[in-house]
Amino acid sequence: MRIKxxxxxxxxxxxAFSAAIxxxxxxxxxxxxxxxxxxxxxxxxxxHLSFDNFIxxxxxxxxxxxxxxxxxxxxATTAISLPAATMMAYAAxxxxxxxxxxxxxxxxxxxxxxxxLVLPLFLLVTTMVxxxxxxxxxLAHVAVNLPFMAWMMxxxxxxxxxxxxxxxxxxxxxxxxxxxxxTVPVAMPGIxxxxxxxxxxxxxxxxxxxxxxxxxxQTLSVGLASMETxxxxxxxxxxxxxxxxxxxxxxxxxxxxxxxxKGLSLGALK
Amino acid sequence: xxxxxxRSVSKAYDGGVHAVRDIxxxxxxxxxxxxxxxxGCGKSTTLRMIAGLETAxxxxxxxxxxxxxxxxxxKRDISIVFQNYALFPHMSVRKNLSFGLRLKGTPRAEIERxxxxxxxxMGIDELLDRRPSQLSGGQRQRVALGRALVREPQAFLLxxxxxxxxxxxxxxxxTELIKLHQRLGTTMVHVTHDQVEAMTMGERxxxxxxxxxxxxxxxxxxxTNPADTFVAGFLATPSMNxxxxxxxxxxxxxxxxxxxxxIAVPEPFRAAxxxxxxQAIIAGMRPEDFHEKPAEAGPFGQLVETTIExxxxxxxxxxxxxxQPGGTAFAARVSAAGTSRAGDKIRxxxxxxxxxxxxxxxxKRIARPLSV
Numbered sequence: 001m002r003i004k005x006x007x008x009x010x011x012x013x014x015x016a017f018s019a020a021i022x023x024x025x026x027x028x029x030x031x032x033x034x035x036x037x038x039x040x041x042x043x044x045x046x047x048h049l050s051f052d053n054f055i056x057x058x059x060x061x062x063x064x065x066x067x068x069x070x071x072x073x074x075x076a077t078t079a080i081s082l083p084a085a086t087m088m089a090y091a092a093x094x095x096x097x098x099x100x101x102x103x104x105x106x107x108x109x110x111x112x113x114x115x116x117l118v119l120p121l122f123l124l125v126t127t128m129v130x131x132x133x134x135x136x137x138x139l140a141h142v143a144v145n146l147p148f149m150a151w152m153m154x155x156x157x158x159x160x161x162x163x164x165x166x167x168x169x170x171x172x173x174x175x176x177x178x179x180x181x182x183t184v185p186v187a188m189p190g191i192x193x194x195x196x197x198x199x200x201x202x203x204x205x206x207x208x209x210x211x212x213x214x215x216x217x218q219t220l221s222v223g224l225a226s227m228e229t230x231x232x233x234x235x236x237x238x239x240x241x242x243x244x245x246x247x248x249x250x251x252x253x254x255x256x257x258x259x260x261x262k263g264l265s266l267g268a269l270k
Numbered sequence: 271x272x273x274x275x276x277r278s279v280s281k282a283y284d285g286g287v288h289a290v291r292d293i294x295x296x297x298x299x300x301x302x303x304x305x306x307x308x309x310g311c312g313k314s315t316t317l318r319m320i321a322g323l324e325t326a327x328x329x330x331x332x333x334x335x336x337x338x339x340x341x342x343x344x345k346r347d348i349s350i351v352f353q354n355y356a357l358f359p360h361m362s363v364r365k366n367l368s369f370g371l372r373l374k375g376t377p378r379a380e381i382e383r384x385x386x387x388x389x390x391x392m393g394i395d396e397l398l399d400r401r402p403s404q405l406s407g408g409q410r411q412r413v414a415l416g417r418a419l420v421r422e423p424q425a426f427l428l429x430x431x432x433x434x435x436x437x438x439x440x441x442x443x444x445t446e447l448i449k450l451h452q453r454l455g456t457t458m459v460h461v462t463h464d465q466v467e468a469m470t471m472g473e474r475x476x477x478x479x480x481x482x483x484x485x486x487x488x489x490x491x492x493x494t495n496p497a498d499t500f501v502a503g504f505l506a507t508p509s510m511n512x513x514x515x516x517x518x519x520x521x522x523x524x525x526x527x528x529x530x531x532x533i534a535v536p537e538p539f540r541a542a543x544x545x546x547x548x549q550a551i552i553a554g555m556r557p558e559d560f561h562e563k564p565a566e567a568g569p570f571g572q573l574v575e576t577t578i579e580x581x582x583x584x585x586x587x588x589x590x591x592x593x594q595p596g597g598t599a600f601a602a603r604v605s606a607a608g609t610s611r612a613g614d615k616i617r618x619x620x621x622x623x624x625x626x627x628x629x630x631x632x633x634k635r636i637a638r639p640l641s642v
Contacts, residue, residue, distance in 0.1 A: 167356035171370035172344045185360045
């Protein structure tokens with residue numbers, strides 16, 4: 001079978017991009033399984049493989065604490081922002097609350113460099129909750145994620161769900177009942193996708209967590225950064241910790257993809 | 271059951287655009303009323319205002335004699351069936367049917383009894399545990415109707431419920447809806463742009479155009495006496511031939527001068543049409559009022575000679591397009607037996623007793639004695 005040049009080119013480009021994404025991850029995997037000395041060797045050497053680094057992460061560093069902090073904060077952020085974002089998106093879609101300017105503003109806020117928001121967020125958050133606690137980081141994450149999640153969900157509440165809601169209201173449901181019993185369940189895949197994305201955003205967030213945390217409330221991303229010390233980089237344990245930190249995201253991604261597609265095809269159901 | 275009354279109801283949008291303007295209409299208790307009109311004429315908006323899904327910007331809406339303008343749709347005790355059925359996709363058919371009753375807190379035994387009754391009546395008792403996505407278009411339609419029926423509301427509002435079905439199924443559902451109405455005797459308001467549905471289903475038709483009511487009446491009454499050229503051209507297929515003409519005095523009588531020839535105005539109409547003598551008018555002639563046998567055309571039959579442009583054999587009947595030198599072609603509906611072919615000369619007899627004249631300035635029908 002002859003392969004067409006166009007196909008070859010297409011696959012060539014895709015392979016190059018895949019390699020660009022996969023190689024660093026494979027590099028990290030290799031480093032996490034070797035010792036400090038072989039880690040930096042070029043060309044890369046596999047050498048003696050062991051899980052020592054993964055054990056060291058838990059014994060020498062506070063990995064469990066960081067992981068627990070990240071997980072708790074991401075979960076709390078999602079739990080708070082998802083219901084609020086759902087209602088905000090619903091209001092924007094159904095009642096044109098704020099109109100187009102509100103939605104554009106929400107989108108624009110996502111385009112600001114995060115560093116711009118650090119100072120105002122710091123001041124705002126510290127007036128509400130004690131500085132350095134997990135609550136402070138959660139609050140900052142809610143402030144950043146909620147508008148984005150709401151913006152993402154607006155389209156899920158347009159089209160089909162509107163008519164279903166009208167049917168429900170004619171059947172005797174109040175607006176709230178129609179929202180709760182019809183709109184939310186029907187838009188659930190989209191809502192779940194937004195929730196998962198919110199969780200992942202909070203899990204990966206570094207800047208606000210760095211500014212607002214103490215050693216007790218450090219998240220994983222901040223913790224990983226702290227492994228690069230003035231005394232040198234603990235490259236092998238860092239690689240191991242990075243991989244462990246990726247795990248929840250890797251587990252959630254397939255679900256995110258599934259729900260996102262379902263959510264986006266909401267309008268297609270009859 | 272209840273009557274529905276609209277008093278000077280209008281719906282205007284922010285930009286000052288009127289979707290519906292000043293509608294007065296009363297629908298009797300138990301009546302089957304059709305809202306007919308082209309898309310964008312305001313018929314669906316009117317229905318949605320009755321349902322409470324849109325608010326009227328002026329006027330009063332009464333259901334069962336009670337003003338419901340400010341009443342939530344939930345409290346109006348009406349059911350609405352949508353064009354795309356709007357079945358709740360995350361619920362089984364059973365849950366869809368019982369939704370309204372569950373909200374009202376109807377006892378479970380009563381819900382079961384009603385679902386059993388309605389699902390049998392609609393032939394969906396085998397489908398109760400399925401999801402809407404597992405149903406065919408016709409089945410969804412039945413479930414949507416069943417959901418409306420099961421609550422035993424005061425009135426049914428049907429928003430083009432048949433237009434997503436294929437032609438055969440549509441005909442079946444049309445008959446079923448008529449039967450359903452006969453059995454239940456509940457007030458029904460049915461919105462459609464299909465004039466066949468309108469003619470066959472309704473006890474009365476309300477024809478709308480550009481947000482206003484043009485004519486309200488029984489199907490045959492609207493067919494035989496269209497209020498203006500819009501109604502004349504909208505009902506029946508092929509629709510009434512509307513041809514520009516002149517009305518002239520002709521000795522003692524009156525004659526209509528068409529591009530194709532002259533038609534004498536029957537004596538009983540003369541007095542009514544006399545004031546328009548010497549003026550341009552629009553002559554309305556239904557295709558079915560042209561006959562091949564002169565005897566079928568009644569006492570006012572008049573010969574028309576012309577050439578056939580096209581022949582559409584539909585089976586039970588044949589539609590001829592006839593040329594009119596210097597004017598627009600017109601249609602005639604004749605029996606299927608004919609052997610006419612395009613290009614042939616043909617002699618037809620027109621029943622001038624069914625002639626309508628319209629004023630070209632107002633497009634309104636010029637009144638004449640109703641029957642001759």
